[in-house]
Amino acid sequence: MSSGTESRRVTIHDVARAAGVSRQTVSRALNDKGEIDDSTKQRVLDAALALRYRPSRFARGLVRQDTISVGLLIPDLLNPFFTEVAAAALEAARARGWHVVVYDTADSAEEELGTLRMVTSQVDAVVGYFTRPEAEIEQVARGLPVVLIDREDGTGRFSSIRIDGRDGVKAAISHLVESGHRRIGMLDHDARTEPSLRHTWFADAMAACGLGEGPVCRADQSVEGGEGALENLLTHHPDVTAVFTFNDIIAIGALRGARRLGRRVPRDLAVIGFDGVRLGTLVEPQLSSVALDIRRLGALAVEQAARLLTGSSPLGPDDLVTLAELRLRESA
Amino acid sequence: MSSGTESRRVTIHDVARAAGVSRQTVSRALNDKGEIDDSTKQRVLDAALALRYRPSRFARGLVRQDTISVGLLIPDLLNPFFTEVAAAALEAARARGWHVVVYDTADSAEEELGTLRMVTSQVDAVVGYFTRPEAEIEQVARGLPVVLIDREDGTGRFSSIRIDGRDGVKAAISHLVESGHRRIGMLDHDARTEPSLRHTWFADAMAACGLGEGPVCRADQSVEGGEGALENLLTHHPDVTAVFTFNDIIAIGALRGARRLGRRVPRDLAVIGFDGVRLGTLVEPQLSSVALDIRRLGALAVEQAARLLTGSSPLGPDDLVTLAELRLRESA
DNA sequence: TTGAAAGCGATACCAT
DNA sequence: ATGGTATCGCTTTCAA
Numbered sequence: 136m137s138s139g140t141e142s143r144r145v146t147i148h149d150v151a152r153a154a155g156v157s158r159q160t161v162s163r164a165l166n167d168k169g170e171i172d173d174s175t176k177q178r179v180l181d182a183a184l185a186l187r188y189r190p191s192r193f194a195r196g197l198v199r200q201d202t203i204s205v206g207l208l209i210p211d212l213l214n215p216f217f218t219e220v221a222a223a224a225l226e227a228a229r230a231r232g233w234h235v236v237v238y239d240t241a242d243s244a245e246e247e248l249g250t251l252r253m254v255t256s257q258v259d260a261v262v263g264y265f266t267r268p269e270a271e272i273e274q275v276a277r278g279l280p281v282v283l284i285d286r287e288d289g290t291g292r293f294s295s296i297r298i299d300g301r302d303g304v305k306a307a308i309s310h311l312v313e314s315g316h317r318r319i320g321m322l323d324h325d326a327r328t329e330p331s332l333r334h335t336w337f338a339d340a341m342a343a344c345g346l347g348e349g350p351v352c353r354a355d356q357s358v359e360g361g362e363g364a365l366e367n368l369l370t371h372h373p374d375v376t377a378v379f380t381f382n383d384i385i386a387i388g389a390l391r392g393a394r395r396l397g398r399r400v401p402r403d404l405a406v407i408g409f410d411g412v413r414l415g416t417l418v419e420p421q422l423s424s425v426a427l428d429i430r431r432l433g434a435l436a437v438e439q440a441a442r443l444l445t446g447s448s449p450l451g452p453d454d455l456v457t458l459a460e461l462r463l464r465e466s467a
Numbered sequence: 468m469s470s471g472t473e474s475r476r477v478t479i480h481d482v483a484r485a486a487g488v489s490r491q492t493v494s495r496a497l498n499d500k501g502e503i504d505d506s507t508k509q510r511v512l513d514a515a516l517a518l519r520y521r522p523s524r525f526a527r528g529l530v531r532q533d534t535i536s537v538g539l540l541i542p543d544l545l546n547p548f549f550t551e552v553a554a555a556a557l558e559a560a561r562a563r564g565w566h567v568v569v570y571d572t573a574d575s576a577e578e579e580l581g582t583l584r585m586v587t588s589q590v591d592a593v594v595g596y597f598t599r600p601e602a603e604i605e606q607v608a609r610g611l612p613v614v615l616i617d618r619e620d621g622t623g624r625f626s627s628i629r630i631d632g633r634d635g636v637k638a639a640i641s642h643l644v645e646s647g648h649r650r651i652g653m654l655d656h657d658a659r660t661e662p663s664l665r666h667t668w669f670a671d672a673m674a675a676c677g678l679g680e681g682p683v684c685r686a687d688q689s690v691e692g693g694e695g696a697l698e699n700l701l702t703h704h705p706d707v708t709a710v711f712t713f714n715d716i717i718a719i720g721a722l723r724g725a726r727r728l729g730r731r732v733p734r735d736l737a738v739i740g741f742d743g744v745r746l747g748t749l750v751e752p753q754l755s756s757v758a759l760d761i762r763r764l765g766a767l768a769v770e771q772a773a774r775l776l777t778g779s780s781p782l783g784p785d786d787l788v789t790l791a792e793l794r795l796r797e798s799a
Numbered sequence: 800t801t802g803a804a805a806g807c808g809a810t811a812c813c814a815t
Numbered sequence: 816a817t818g819g820t821a822t823c824g825c826t827t828t829c830a831a
Binding site: 156157158159160163170171172175196197198200 | 809
Binding site for chain 1: 823824825826827
C-alpha cells in the first residue's frame with residue numbers, strides 16, 4: 136500500500152517522531168531556546184541530522200514576521216557604474232540584516248516587465264532602475280514600496296533618487312571653454328525616446344557659455360558603443376575638439392576610438408565623462424569626469440525603502456538627491 | 468474597545484470581507500483563474516486595491532511549492548572577475564526562473580560565517596566562494612546543496628567547480644622563456660595560508676622550463692595591492708624581467724606599478740595575468756592573460772545546484788572543470 | 800521540561 | 816460561479 140520511492144519533504148513532524156518527542160520540542164532544540172533538557176536536545180539534533188531535515192523558510196517566515204528582502208533591479212551588472220550601485224545597495228542592506236534579490240534586466244524593457252512581476256511577488260520592496268511607464272509599474276507593484284534611481288516619477292506614487300548634475304556639467308563645459316575649446320560635442324545615450332537629462336544640462340551649459348548647440352551622437356551604453364559613436368561624431372564633425380559623454384563607459388569607449396583615429400587625448404581631443412566610476416582611474420589617460428557619489432545612490436535607495444517599509448518619515452525629494460561635481464584628471 | 472492605530476497586516480480575509488465574498492473567490496480573482504464572474508472579479512480587485520492588499524509571499528510559498536531561490540556568495544562584487552561570475556550566475560538562474568539572493572562577504576572570513584547562517588535560512592541552495600573549513604560550512608548548511616567555486620572539497624560533501632590552469636600557465640611561462648626571459652617572478656595572492664594552486668602551476672611550469680623557483684611576492688587582490696607588490700618585488704629583485712600574477716586585477720596593478728617605476732611594458736617588463744577579465748582589454752597596454760571562461764564558472768555552479776536540487780544525476784568532477792588558456796595581447 | 804492546540808496567510812479540492 | 820474545509824510547516828501560548 137505504501138507508495139515506495141515518493142520523496143516527500145522532511146518536516147518537523149518527521150523529526151519529532153524519529154526523536155520520540157513533540158514538534159514543539161524539536162522547534163526548541165533547533166532554535167536554541169532554553170527550556171529543554173540537554174540530552175533531549177541532542178537526541179533531536181541527531182534525528183534532524185540523520186533525516187537531513189531543513190526547516191521550510193516559508194513556514195518559518197509565515198510565523199515570525201521578521202526576515203525582510205528587497206529586490207534590486209539593475210539594467211546591466213557588468214556596467215561598472217551599476218556594479219558600484221549594486222555593491223552599495225548590498226552593503227546598506229546587510230547593515231540592516233536584509234536580503235537582496237538581484238535581477239539583471241539585461242537592458243531590455245520586455246525583460247523588465249516579466250522581471251518586475253517575478254520580483255514583486257518575492258520581496259518587501261523594490262529599488263533600482265526602471266524604464267516602463269509608471270502605470271505599468273504600479274500595476275504590478277500594487278502598493279509595494281518602490282524606489283526609482285535616476286528617474287523622475289510624474290505620478291508621485293514612487294520615491295525617486297535624483298541625480299543633479301547641472302552644476303557639475305556646467306563646470307565641465309566651462310573648463311573646456313577656458314581651455315580654448317569651441318566645438319564641443321556630446322555622446323548621449325541610446326534611448327529611443329527624448330534626449331537625456333544630461334543632454335539638457337549640456338545644452339544649457341553650452342548656451343551659458345554662448346556656444347549654441349553642439350553636435351550630438353547617440354551611443355550604446357558600452358565601451359564599443361562609445362567607440363563607435365565617437366568615430367561617427369568625428370566623421371561628421373571633424374572640427375570637434377572636445378566631447379562630453381552620457382557616462383564614463385561611453386567616455387572610455389571614446390578614449391579608445393580617439394586612439395584608433397590617431398587623435399591624442401587630451402591634446403587633440405578632450406574627453407569628459409559622467410559618473411566617476413573607479414574604472415576611470417585605470418585607463419590611460421585617466422578619465423576626467425563629472426563625478427557622482429555612486430555609493431550614496433545605492434545606500435539612499437535602501438534607506439528610503441527602509442523608511443517606506445516602516446512607515447517612518449520617508450525622506451523628501453530634497454534629501455533624495457546626489458550632486459555631481461567635476462573631477463579633473465588627465466583626459467581634459 | 469477597538470485598539471485604534473494598530474496596523475495589522477491586510478490579509479486575504481480582509482479583502483474577502485470588504486468585497487463580500489469568500490477567501491477562495493479573492494484568490495481566484497487575484498490569480499486570474501477562470502471560474503469567476505467578471506463583475507465579482509472586478510469588485511474583488513477594487514477592494515484589494517483600496518485596502519492596499521499584498522499577498523504574503525510566505526503563505527503563498529508554503530502552499531505552492533514552486534519558487535526557488537539560490538544564494539550567491541561573492542567575496543567582493545567590485546572585483547570585476549567576481550562581477551562577471553555573478554552576472555553569469557544571475558543569467559543562468561533567470562533562465563530557470565530562479566531568484567538569486569546575493570551576498571557580498573566583503574572578503575572577510577568572519578562576515579562569511581554570519582552571512583552563511585543568514586543565507587542558508589532563506590534559500591534552497593548556495594553557490595559561490597567560501598573560505599571557512601568544510602566542517603563549519605556543513606554545520607550551518609545542514610544538508611543544503613552547496614556548490615563551491617574554485618575550491619577543492621576534501622570531504623566530498625560539496626560539489627565544486629574546479630579551475631584547471633596548469634596547461635595555460637605552462638603555456639604562459641613557455642612563451643615568456645621563448646621571448647628570452649629568464650628571471651620571472653610571481654605576484655601571488657594574499658591568503659595567510661599556503662601558496663595558491665596557481666603558484667604551484669607557476670612553480671611547476673618554471674621547473675619544466677629548467678628555471679627553478681622564481682621570486683614571489685604576496686599581493687592584496689586589488690589594483691593597489693598589485694601595484695605595491697610589484698614595486699616590492701622589483702625592489703628586492705631588480706633583475707626580474709617578467710611577472711605572472713595570481714589574477715588580472717593584480718596584473719593591472721602591476722602595469723601601473725611598472726609605469727610608476729619607469730619600466731615600459733612589455734619592453735622592460737612583461738606581464739601576464741590570470742582570469743581574462745574584460746577589463747584587461749581596456750587598459751594600456753592590453754593585458755595578456757591565462758584566460759578562463761568566466762561565465763561558464765557561474766553557469767556551471769547554477770547548473771549543478773539545479774541538479775542537486777532535483778536529485779537528477781549531478782555533474783561529476785570531470786564535468787565541473789574550466790580550463791584556462793593563454794591569451795596573448797600586448798603586455799607580454 | 801514537555802506537549803496540546805491555535806494560529807500565521809494563502810491555495811486546492813470538493814461540494815453546491 | 817461560489818463557498819467550506821483541509822492543508823502547507825512552523826512557532827507561540829498556555830497547560831500540565
